[in-house]
Amino acid sequence: MPCLKYRKLISDQLDGKIDPKKEAKLKEHLFSCSACRDYQERLKMIQSVVASLPSPKPPVNYWQESMARIKQRLKEEQGKELLREKGLIFWLRRRPWVMALPVFLASAALIWYLSLAIKEKEPAIEYLASQVVAPAWLDQIELDPSDFQAFNEIIEAQIEGLTWEEMADVQVWEDHWLSLENLSAEEIELLMKELQGAELENGW
Numbered sequence: 001m002p003c004l005k006y007r008k009l010i011s012d013q014l015d016g017k018i019d020p021k022k023e024a025k026l027k028e029h030l031f032s033c034s035a036c037r038d039y040q041e042r043l044k045m046i047q048s049v050v051a052s053l054p055s056p057k058p059p060v061n062y063w064q065e066s067m068a069r070i071k072q073r074l075k076e077e078q079g080k081e082l083l084r085e086k087g088l089i090f091w092l093r094r095r096p097w098v099m100a101l102p103v104f105l106a107s108a109a110l111i112w113y114l115s116l117a118i119k120e121k122e123p124a125i126e127y128l129a130s131q132v133v134a135p136a137w138l139d140q141i142e143l144d145p146s147d148f149q150a151f152n153e154i155i156e157a158q159i160e161g162l163t164w165e166e167m168a169d170v171q172v173w174e175d176h177w178l179s180l181e182n183l184s185a186e187e188i189e190l191l192m193k194e195l196q197g198a199e200l201e202n203g204w
Contacts, residue, residue, distance in 0.1 A: 003029075003036055010040045014047055 009026045012018040018026070030037050059065075 003033060006030075006033070006036050007039055010036065010043060014040075014043055 006026060006029045009018060009022055013023060013026060030040065
């Protein structure tokens with residue numbers, strides 16, 4: 001066994017943690033190895049010096065001061081976390097558009113999808129688009145009668161070229177007629193005259 005391993009056994013022997021069989025082998029080695037005997041003597045000297053030193057004692061208020069420092073450190077960390085949260089809230093308040101951004105993106109995606117669907121002439125999507133747009137037009141018509149003509153032109157553009165079978169479709173009438181239910185009697189009468197004129201021009 002190399003001397004390095006025996007020196008580990010010497011340390012265990014001085015600490016009283018050596019196995020009897022290993023201690024017997026250590027004694028045989030020490031009998032024939034002067035270097036390990038010198039190492040054993042130096043360890044014994046160091047151990048005796050350390051044992052003669054007085055045991056250190058912490059100050060009376062050591063634990064109280066330690067706990068106070070720990071609590072103060074925890075309080076500071078919690079304060080930093082709270083400041084970070086408040087900073088985020090303040091940042092969002094200074095930038096309200098960030099909160100509205102998801103709604104804007106969803107609306108933009110819906111408009112984009114509707115525009116593509118209308119180009120593909122999907123009736124259900126076209127009906128949905130008209131129901132989204134029509135209420136805003138009706139509100140504007142009530143405020144400015146001049147917009148009535150623009151709204152009327154849009155309807156004429158949508159029905160122009162339709163066959164009688166297509167005009168008989170309940171979905172078409174629900175799309176346009178029910179959207180105009182809030183118009184005055186005079187406005188509805190004028191619109192019906194316009195529709196009748198378009199009907200004669202198209203030979204319906």
